[in-house]
Amino acid sequence: MKRVLLVLLLGAGVALAAPKVGSSVTIRVLSAKVMKSPKFIGASAGSVSRGDQLMVKEVKGDWYRVEGAQSGWIHKTNVTEGKVALSSKPGGSGGNVNRDEVELAGRGFTPEVEQKYKQSNPNLDFSHVDAIEKTSVDPAELEAFAKEGQLP
Amino acid sequence: MKRIVVPAGRSKSVPLLFGPAVLAACLSMSCKVQLTPESIAKSWHAYQDAKKDLTPENEYYVGRSVATNLLSRANYKYVEADAYQSGELGKTTAYVNAVGNVLAAAAMGMPRKDDRPSPIAGWHFVIVDDDTINAFAASGGFILINKGLVKAAKNEDELAAVLAHEIAHTVRGHAIGSIKKSRMAGVYKEMLNNTVQLDEQQLGTLTQAFEGAMTDMIDSMVVKGYSRDTEFEADRVGLKIMADAGYDPQAFIRFLDGLEKKMGGAGSGGFKSTHPSPKDRIAKLKAEAAKIASVKAPGVRTERFQAAIATL
Numbered sequence: 001m002k003r004v005l006l007v008l009l010l011g012a013g014v015a016l017a018a019p020k021v022g023s024s025v026t027i028r029v030l031s032a033k034v035m036k037s038p039k040f041i042g043a044s045a046g047s048v049s050r051g052d053q054l055m056v057k058e059v060k061g062d063w064y065r066v067e068g069a070q071s072g073w074i075h076k077t078n079v080t081e082g083k084v085a086l087s088s089k090p091g092g093s094g095g096n097v098n099r100d101e102v103e104l105a106g107r108g109f110t111p112e113v114e115q116k117y118k119q120s121n122p123n124l125d126f127s128h129v130d131a132i133e134k135t136s137v138d139p140a141e142l143e144a145f146a147k148e149g150q151l152p
Numbered sequence: 153m154k155r156i157v158v159p160a161g162r163s164k165s166v167p168l169l170f171g172p173a174v175l176a177a178c179l180s181m182s183c184k185v186q187l188t189p190e191s192i193a194k195s196w197h198a199y200q201d202a203k204k205d206l207t208p209e210n211e212y213y214v215g216r217s218v219a220t221n222l223l224s225r226a227n228y229k230y231v232e233a234d235a236y237q238s239g240e241l242g243k244t245t246a247y248v249n250a251v252g253n254v255l256a257a258a259a260m261g262m263p264r265k266d267d268r269p270s271p272i273a274g275w276h277f278v279i280v281d282d283d284t285i286n287a288f289a290a291s292g293g294f295i296l297i298n299k300g301l302v303k304a305a306k307n308e309d310e311l312a313a314v315l316a317h318e319i320a321h322t323v324r325g326h327a328i329g330s331i332k333k334s335r336m337a338g339v340y341k342e343m344l345n346n347t348v349q350l351d352e353q354q355l356g357t358l359t360q361a362f363e364g365a366m367t368d369m370i371d372s373m374v375v376k377g378y379s380r381d382t383e384f385e386a387d388r389v390g391l392k393i394m395a396d397a398g399y400d401p402q403a404f405i406r407f408l409d410g411l412e413k414k415m416g417g418a419g420s421g422g423f424k425s426t427h428p429s430p431k432d433r434i435a436k437l438k439a440e441a442a443k444i445a446s447v448k449a450p451g452v453r454t455e456r457f458q459a460a461i462a463t464l
Contacts, residue, residue, distance in 0.1 A: 028208070029272040040257035050272075062261075077260060077270040108339045109210040109362050112350065116359040117217060128223050129216050129294070131236040133273045137246070137253045145250045149308065149453045151398035 018059045018076070025064065025079035027052045032078040033139050034070035038063035042143045045072035051084055206328055208269045208292075214328070214362065215271075215292025218369050222288055222296050223280070225374075231279035231299060231464065245279060247460035251308060252277040252295065252315045258397035259319050264389065267323045277315065279464070285415065286423045287314060288373045289321035291328050299464050304414060308453040309394075309403030316390035316397075316404075324389060326382050328365075330372035335364040377426030384428070384436050391440055400447040408434045 019025055033044035038060050047070070048054065054068035062076045118126060146152075206214075223230065232242025241249055256275040259267075271293025280298045287297040295318045305311040321327065339361045350358070372378055378386075387404070395401045412430035415423070427433075 029270065029274070031274075040261060041254065075260065075270075077263075108206060108358065109213040109365070110358075111213070112355060113358045113362050114213050114217065116355055117362055120359070124217075124220050124224055125228060126216070126220050128228055128230075128233070128236070129220050131239070132219075132276050132278055132294070133216075134239055135236060135241050135249075135276065136274055137241070137249050142250060142253055142257075146254050146398075149398075149456070150450045151254055 019056045019064065019081050021056055021058060023081070024053050024055050024068075025066065025074075025081055026084055027054070027074075027078060028080040028084055029078050031136075032074060034066065034072035034074050035139065036072050038065075038073040038075075040075065041139050041146055043140050044138075046070035048074075054079070208272045211268065211328055212272045212292040214365055214369070215290045215294050217362070218290035218327070218366055218373075219278075219292075219294035219296065221366060221370055222290065222374075223278075226280045226282055229281035230296075231281055244460050244463060245277070247456065248279060248297070248302065248311070248315070249275075249277045251312055252319070255312060255316050255319055255393055255397045255399075256293075259316075259323050259393045262392075262396050263323070266325075268325045268328075271322070275319075284422055285411070286426075287318050289318040289327060290373075291322065291325075291369070293322065295319070295322070302461060303464055304411060305407060305457075306410065307403070307449065308457040309399045309449045310407040310410070311457060312394045312397065312399040313390065313404035313407045316394040316399075317386050318390075319393055320386040320389035321378075324385060326378055326386065327369045327373065329382075330378065331365045331368045335361055335368060374426070380428045380432075384433070387433055387437050388440055391437060391444070395444045395447075398447065400449050401441045401444040402446045403449070405434055405438060405441055408437070 027048045027050050030050050032048055034046055034048055034054075036043045036045050048068075052069045054064075054066035054070075054074065056064050057067055058065035060073075063073045064076065064079070066072065066074050118124065230236075232245045235242035235245065253275055256270075260270050268291075273293060275293045275295070277295045277297060279302055280296050282298040283300040283303075284298055285300045285304055287295070287301050289295050295315070297314065297318065301314055302311065305314060339358060377383070391401050391404050394404065408430040412434070415430070
C-alpha cells in the first residue's frame with residue numbers, strides 16, 4: 001500500500017481569530033466602504049479596493065477599526081490577513097502573481113476560466129452583468145431609507 | 153477507513169475514497185503533478201464538499217455566468233436596463249436594492265455557522281421583465297427576481313420576505329451546494345497542480361468543470377428545484393433575516409398565503425415544480441414565525457412600496 005505523508009492543516013476550514021492590533025489586513029472584496037461607525041448601514045469614510053492594505057487599530061466584535069487608504073471601521077468579511085491576487089478582479093492583469101498569491105486568491109473558477117467560457121459561448125452577453133455589478137447602494141442613503149421605514 | 157501516516161508521529165483517519173481519488177488525479181496529470189502534503193489535504197477537503205471549498209472568488213465567477221445564462225433565457229429583458237447601462241439604478245430597481253441591502257446587512261451582521269462569506273462584488277437585485285412568479289439566487293450575490301413575484305407582494309414587508317428567502321439561499325450556499333461532486337473532479341485535479349500558470353489542457357479541464365457546475369446550478373434553480381428541506385431552510389433563515397432587519401415576520405406567512413390563493417391548486421411547471429406548495433411552507437414556518445415578535449409596519453413602508461412598483 002502506498003503511504004502518503006499528510007501534514008494536518010489544523011486550522012483549515014475554521015474561522016480565523018481576529019487579527020492582532022497593529023497587524024495589517026488586505027481588502028478581499030472588489031470594493032468596500034470604510035464606515036464611520038461599526039455597522040453596515042450609515043455614513044462612510046470612503047471606499048477601498050481589493051488589495052488595499054489597512055492597519056488594524058482596534059477590534060470590536062466582527063468589526064475592525066483600521067487606518068490606511070481610508071480610516072474607520074470595516075467588517076471582518078471584507079478583509080483577509082493573507083494576500084489577494086489582483087488578477088481575480090475582472091480586467092485584472094492575470095499575470096505577475098506568485099504561487100502564494102494564487103493560493104490565497106483561490107484556484108479553480110478564475111477570470112481565465114470565465115474568459116475561456118466566454119470564447120466558447122459567444123452568444124452569451126456578459127455586458128449586462130458587468131453593468132449590474134457596477135451599481136451599488138450608498139450606505140448613507142440606506143441609513144436614511146431604513147430610518148424612514150422605522151427599520152432599526 | 154484508511155490510516156494515513158502523518159509526520160511527527162501524528163495520524164489522521166480519512167475516508168478510503170480519498171486514496172483512489174488522489175491516485176486517479178495523479179495518474180491523469182502524469183508528471184505535471186507535484187504532490188505536497190498541503191495539496192493532498194486541500195484536495196481531500198475539496199472532494200468532501202464543493203460548497204466548503206469554493207472560495208468567494210470562485211463563487212463570484214460562477215455566479216456571474218449563472219446570472220448571464222438566466223438573463224439570456226429572459227432575452228436580457230430586465231427592468232430599467234437603460235439605467236444600469238448608465239451606471240445607475242432606476243427608481244424601482246433602486247427601491248428593491250435598498251430593501252435587499254437592508255436585509256443583506258442583517259444577514260451579514262448576524263451570520264449563522266457555515267454561512268458563506270459576503271459576496272466579493274456586493275449584492276445585486278435585478279428585476280427580470282417576466283410576469284411569471286419566480287426568483288433565482290445565483291451565487292456571488294446576484295439575485296434575479298421576476299416582475300411577477302414583486303407584484304405578488306402587497307407591501308414592503310412581503311417583498312422583504314421574498315428577498316430574504318433568496319438571500320438565505322445565497323448565504324447558505326444552496327446553489328453551489330447543488331454542484332455534483334463528480335463535476336468537481338476537474339477543479340480537484342487542478343488543485344493538485346503546483347504550477348502558477350495553467351496550460352491549455354488544464355484550462356480546458358477547468359472550463360469543462362465550470363460549465364458543468366453551471367449546468368447543475370441552473371438545473372436545480374430552474375428545472376428540478378432544490379430539495380424540500382433546502383427550500384424550508386431558506387424560508388426559516390429568510391424569516392430570521394427579515395426579522396433581524398426589522399420587518400414583520402408575519403408578513404412572510406401572509407405572502408405565502410397570498411401566493412397559495414394566487415397560484416391556485418395543483419399544477420406544474422416553473423415555480424410550482426421547483427418549490428414546495430405555499431401551504432406546506434406555511435405549515436413549516438408558522439411555528440418559527442410565532443417565536444418572533446410581530447412588528448406593525450408603519451404606513452410609510454407600504455406607501456413607498458406602492459410608489460416604487462407603480463410602473464411595473
